[in-house]
Amino acid sequence: MYDSIIIGSGAAGSTVARKLAEAGEKVLVLEKRPHIGGNCYDRLDAYGILIHEYGPHIFHTNEEDVFRFLSEFTDWHLFGHEVVANVHGELLPIPFNLNTLAKVYGQEQAKELEQILIAEYGAGSRVPIMELKKSAEPKIRAIADYVYENVFLHYTMKQWGQTPEEIDPEVTGRVPVLLSRDNRYFQDKYQGMPKDGYTAMFERMLAHPRITVKTSADCRDCMEFAETGVLLEGTEFTGNVIYTGALDELFGCVYGRLPYRSLDFRLEHFDKESFQGRSVVNYTVSEEFTRITEFKFLTGQQDTDGTTIVREYPFAYTGAKGEIPYYAILNDKNRGLYQKYADRLQSLKNVYLLGRLAEYKYYNIDAIVKKALQLAGTIRR
Ligand code: UDP
Numbered sequence: 001m002y003d004s005i006i007i008g009s010g011a012a013g014s015t016v017a018r019k020l021a022e023a024g025e026k027v028l029v030l031e032k033r034p035h036i037g038g039n040c041y042d043r044l045d046a047y048g049i050l051i052h053e054y055g056p057h058i059f060h061t062n063e064e065d066v067f068r069f070l071s072e073f074t075d076w077h078l079f080g081h082e083v084v085a086n087v088h089g090e091l092l093p094i095p096f097n098l099n100t101l102a103k104v105y106g107q108e109q110a111k112e113l114e115q116i117l118i119a120e121y122g123a124g125s126r127v128p129i130m131e132l133k134k135s136a137e138p139k140i141r142a143i144a145d146y147v148y149e150n151v152f153l154h155y156t157m158k159q160w161g162q163t164p165e166e167i168d169p170e171v172t173g174r175v176p177v178l179l180s181r182d183n184r185y186f187q188d189k190y191q192g193m194p195k196d197g198y199t200a201m202f203e204r205m206l207a208h209p210r211i212t213v214k215t216s217a218d219c220r221d222c223m224e225f226a227e228t229g230v231l232l233e234g235t236e237f238t239g240n241v242i243y244t245g246a247l248d249e250l251f252g253c254v255y256g257r258l259p260y261r262s263l264d265f266r267l268e269h270f271d272k273e274s275f276q277g278r279s280v281v282n283y284t285v286s287e288e289f290t291r292i293t294e295f296k297f298l299t300g301q302q303d304t305d306g307t308t309i310v311r312e313y314p315f316a317y318t319g320a321k322g323e324i325p326y327y328a329i330l331n332d333k334n335r336g337l338y339q340k341y342a343d344r345l346q347s348l349k350n351v352y353l354l355g356r357l358a359e360y361k362y363y364n365i366d367a368i369v370k371k372a373l374q375l376a377g378t379i380r381r
Pocket of ligand 1: 085151153284
């Protein structure tokens with residue numbers, strides 16, 4: 001009855017579903033949650049404010065094909081996303097850039113330091129903090145120490161429960177020291193929000209006559225991934241299966257749980273125009289939460305007098321009911337455990353793993369859409 005089954009309806013699953021349906025396949029999407037959109041899911045809160053239920057998601061890309069594809073399903077509220085860090089009450093542009101340098105050291109001294117930095121790394125370059133710390137030049141190392149202490153150390157301890165040295169350098173490398181005066185968090189060509197939100201965008205993507213979406217549908221209730229083949233309602237399913245969920249859960253976590261960091265999102269509404277006057281403030285030296293997001297400044301929503309914010313409190317995912325695995329903890333040991341689970345699918349040539357959870361990776365939205373477009377291109381019949 002179906003040519004392909006897709007498990008999960010986030011950015012990964014929705015993109016593959018659409019492309020396979022457009023190629024003529026009949027597609028079944030099984031979504032465990034009562035709604036589509038994965039962690040990009042957004043909705044109006046009790047005050048009519050568009051919030052991101054699973055944390056702030058800012059779209060950004062340089063990939064023309066990704067932007068073109070998504071633009072088939074949405075208009076955009078495009079803007080240059082900016083973040084500041086609250087460092088002992090002072091607001092500093094993040095990533096740490098030449099404007100931040102001037103704020104911290106004063107114009108005069110910053111001028112000299114800027115020249116030293118640019119001579120070493122080149123104007124406009126992006127230097128990971130862990131690289132900067134290795135510099136042989138004492139003045140550069142002093143800057144690195146400042147940035148490490150005031151931007152990375154405490155935030156990373158909160159977010160990961162580990163120091164920047166202990167986590168994969170790819171993670172802190174996402175927010176490099178930037179040798180320019182560009183205050184934007186990302187330097188990508190396109191950045192912003194789907195105009196009517198992510199949920200609306202993914203709803204349109206999935207609205208195709210050859211796509212059937214079942215929400216509140218846990219694939220484990222109707223499917224089995226045996227060594228000899230995939231079973232759907234007890235009968236072998238020979239079409240393609242794209243799994244975008246947590247891989248350990250597919251096998252009852254028999255080798256133990258894959259480690260993740262989770263977040264507790266605490267929302268608060270205020271009956272006033274604005275709480276912090278900007279979208280995101282990172283708390284890099286104080287507080288137990290990592291950042292505060294004020295949604296109306298992300299979404300561009302204007303038809304509201306009040307405002308809703310969210311504070312993010314990280315914690316170690318245990319798999320307890322209600323907890324959500326957000327960030328894979330990337331290290332050799334965990335990758336090894338992941339591989340053990342992946343090996344169990346090796347004999348199943350029609351099963352594909354796709355997305356943050358299923359691949360145990362730290363993907364941005366555009367990267368996963370790109371990967372989903374590619375996968376759909378290679379597997380469609
Ligand atoms: N980070 C930090 N201080 C900041 C911003 C980021 O220490 O002000 C580090 C931290 O380890 C974080 C990582 O850089 O987990 C990646 O940050 P990003 O903003 O990309 O995280 P995401 O938005 O994906 O949670």
